[in-house]
Amino acid sequence: MRREAQRSDGMTLHDPDRRRDVAHVGPIELFTPVLDASRDFFVDLMGLREVRRDDTSVYLHTWDDYQSWTVRLVERAAAGIGRTYLRAAGPQAAVRLRAEVEAEGLGHGVVDDVPGLGEVFLFTDPDGHEFGLYWDVDWYEPDDTDRPALKNQAARYPGRGANVRRLDHVNYLTADVPATSAFLRDVLGARCTEQIVKDDGSPQAIWYNVGNKTYDLVYTEDWTGSHGRLHHIAFATDTREEILRAADVCLDAGVHIETGPHKHAIQQTFFLYVYEPGGNRIELCNAGARLILAPDWKTISWTREERAKGQAWGLKTIESFHTHGTPVVP
Template identity: 50%
Template structure:
């Protein structure tokens, strides 16, 4: 293990804040930890931290920042020194979020803002939300789709190889799977900082945008949870983009929807595979292999390559 423990939270922008908040709580099934005028702090029922998703009212959509928790205060300082020495754009220290202590913010070459922190605020279930089993963060309430925990997110970049260097340098991430295109470019990389198969993916930007989000994913316990969620989304008029189906890369069972503001959200059964081998080499997929589609033959739909947030003119 390195200096970084795990993906902690993602800030998502919405220009339809009230509708997005209703989606995330009533339909997607996250728990509300705190609501202020323009910001909501949310978490899944077994996320141990105060929040895993920060929803912020904004004039546009997309990702505000991505938060990773360090292994220790000393590890945080080591990472900050490495980031500063590497010459990436930095935003300095911030200590104004109710969900965690001071955090150091920095930026990848494509405009995505990251932050590293160690001191954190734990989940604080109310009296009626306390679990019967003390090893769970809160009670399972079966509200909406009710995912168990934050799993990963996918960002878009015009140069995935450059993004890979950023992740390896700044977070100590390693690549578990990747796509090698025929033209020599890297089409996508899947990164981890621990023994999960991945906590962040980066795929090639096809929409000429900067700093865009592809999707955020929460994990369910089993495939049946995702099938049930598809019916919940259908009944509530949520746009189902693709799935349920199984990915070839990483092997997760998936379902993609768009929340009211247009941000893509995924539910995935993502807990079965772990990377335990200390000498694991990245699994490399060719362009020909990827054109075969997903694991059971479902072809990747066009919007999956073009839609991201915030939108650009080439989005469909």
């Protein structure tokens, strides 16, 4: 296993020569105790499209996702996150990643029954969150009701609600941030772009990317000490204006707005946080044109004193942002 280099001050650096074997975050599964209400939230207010349904779940598609589906809503007694699927950068990349994960003892075999995906290698991160690694995938095929005018676009612009374009990132809760950070870095080959550090210098929250986006996989310390919980999933919009419109849409629909619209200091993301009917936190975000293009990017660390200043424009972080996660625990 290839380990990352260390600076003289102890900060871990991404190895720019390491092969990037994860292409991007793929579809996700989201648990909800109110399947139909959650479906209506995502379709009517967020602008997703229902593309498939079975007895216990609904499959939804964001309008510019090249894959056949983006989110699978699964009916469960409690809200939370199911599998997060990662697309490998190629067939051999999938083989290499599987070997790395199995060497850690975190592999759980292969399945071939996930709609729209080929062979999927199942594994968990050190905290117990479920993942699926795949290469083969069905591309989205629009019909006459959502065929785009531009053939390089997956589907027609929906023109309703928040008009979210794609899934942007997943933010998990974890009982052990350092162990999860090492797994992302050493096994998946991801890169830590920013982090929050405690007074002793250990990470409390980490933002990792697998490509050139600023971040794809985020882990925050779970104050309850629980395992496998979700902080939020995030969808990207084209512009800040669509987030402002989404706030009005959610207000009129009676959706709980937790905080925002506002701008984060970390990653500079313009954001709005709401709760979907099942209880999961949903972020609408727009990071503009900010990308991480430097192959030798050095992790940006934020201290407690810096975080105490609030978000980018001074708004203090609401308390529930630190305490609410799904499934909810006492």
